[in-house]
Amino acid sequence: MELRLLRYFLTIAEEGTISQAALVLHITQPTLSRQLRLLEEELDAALFERSGNHLVLTDAGLFLQDRAREILALTDDTAHDFAQRRQELFAGKINIGCVEADNSDTLAMLLEEMIADYPAVSFEVFTGTSDIIQDRLDKGLEDLAILLEPVATEKYHTLRLPRLERWGLATAAASFLAQKTAITASDLIGIPLMMPGRASVQKLLGDWLEGDVGTLNVIGNHNLIFNALPLIENQTASALTIEGALGRYQSDAIRFIPLTPALATHCVLVWRQGRVLTPVAQELLRRFQEAFGGHASKA
Missing domain, CATH: 1.10.10.10 (Winged helix-like DNA-binding domain superfamily/Winged helix DNA-binding domain)
Structure with missing residues (x-):
C-alpha cells in the first residue's frame, strides 16, 4: 500500500x-x-x-x-527525525504523552526550561488516559510519556515522579456530600457515580473499598474529567478522580473531597525499551533524571 x-x-x-x-x-x-x-x-x-x-x-x-x-503521522515523524539528525543537536521536535494530573505542571516546568535554553526545539503534548497514551507510545507516536499508576510497564524504562496524586470525589457544591471533609466507602453507597473506565484503576478503587466496585451505583465511566464536569455540576452524578485531573477545572460549583483512608498513586515517566530516542528527547529525559532521581529502571 x-x-x-x-x-x-x-x-x-x-x-x-x-x-x-x-x-x-x-x-x-x-x-x-x-x-x-x-x-x-x-x-x-x-x-x-x-x-x-x-x-x-x-x-x-x-x-x-x-x-x-x-x-x-509516524512516517512524517520518522522523516522529521532523520532530518533533525542532520541539523544541530537541539533543533528538533519532541512528542510527549501526558495524563491529566498534578504532574502535568512538572512537565510544563521542564519544557519551559528546555525551550528557554534551546529556542529551536518544538514539542507536541498529547493528553489522554494511560492506556491510550501507551498505545501511541508503542506505535512510535510518542517519545516519552507520563502515565498514572497503576500501569503495566514491562516494556518500558520507568522513572517514578515524586509528587503523589490524591484520589477523591468530585461533587457538586450543592450536594450534601460537599459538606464532608473526607469521603469513606460507606458515603459512596447508593449515590450515582462516574468512575474511570480503566480496569486497573477500577481494581485499585475496589481494593480501597475492600470489595467490588460492582457494589456501587456506577451510572457511567469517564476518561478525561472535562466532559464529566457538566454532569457533576447538575448533580447527575459525582465522579471518582484524582485531584490533579480536576486541577484548574475546580470552581465554586464543584468540590473535591479526598478519600479516607487516604488513597494516592504516583505518576511515572516511561519510554520504550530498545528504542533509540532523538537527541531532543534524550535531553528532556536527562532533565527529568537530574530533577527526580538519576537513573531509569526496568519494570
Whole structure:
C-alpha cells in the first residue's frame, strides 16, 4: 500500500467529493478516481458511499482513516527525525504523552526550561488516559510519556515522579456530600457515580473499598474529567478522580473531597525499551533524571 494512496484517501475523506479533492491535490479527477478504485481493489472493500452530492466513509473507510492517520503521522515523524539528525543537536521536535494530573505542571516546568535554553526545539503534548497514551507510545507516536499508576510497564524504562496524586470525589457544591471533609466507602453507597473506565484503576478503587466496585451505583465511566464536569455540576452524578485531573477545572460549583483512608498513586515517566530516542528527547529525559532521581529502571 503506497503512502501516496493513503494521502489521496484522507484528502477525499476531508473534502467530501472527488472533484474538490482533485483540486486540492493538483491532479485530474479521473486520475484520482482511478487511484481510489485501485486502493479499494487492493483492500477488497468499499471505502466510500454516496450521500447526496457528497461521499461519506463506510465502516471500512472509518477504520482505514484512523490507521492512515497513524501511519502518515509516524512516517512524517520518522522523516522529521532523520532530518533533525542532520541539523544541530537541539533543533528538533519532541512528542510527549501526558495524563491529566498534578504532574502535568512538572512537565510544563521542564519544557519551559528546555525551550528557554534551546529556542529551536518544538514539542507536541498529547493528553489522554494511560492506556491510550501507551498505545501511541508503542506505535512510535510518542517519545516519552507520563502515565498514572497503576500501569503495566514491562516494556518500558520507568522513572517514578515524586509528587503523589490524591484520589477523591468530585461533587457538586450543592450536594450534601460537599459538606464532608473526607469521603469513606460507606458515603459512596447508593449515590450515582462516574468512575474511570480503566480496569486497573477500577481494581485499585475496589481494593480501597475492600470489595467490588460492582457494589456501587456506577451510572457511567469517564476518561478525561472535562466532559464529566457538566454532569457533576447538575448533580447527575459525582465522579471518582484524582485531584490533579480536576486541577484548574475546580470552581465554586464543584468540590473535591479526598478519600479516607487516604488513597494516592504516583505518576511515572516511561519510554520504550530498545528504542533509540532523538537527541531532543534524550535531553528532556536527562532533565527529568537530574530533577527526580538519576537513573531509569526496568519494570
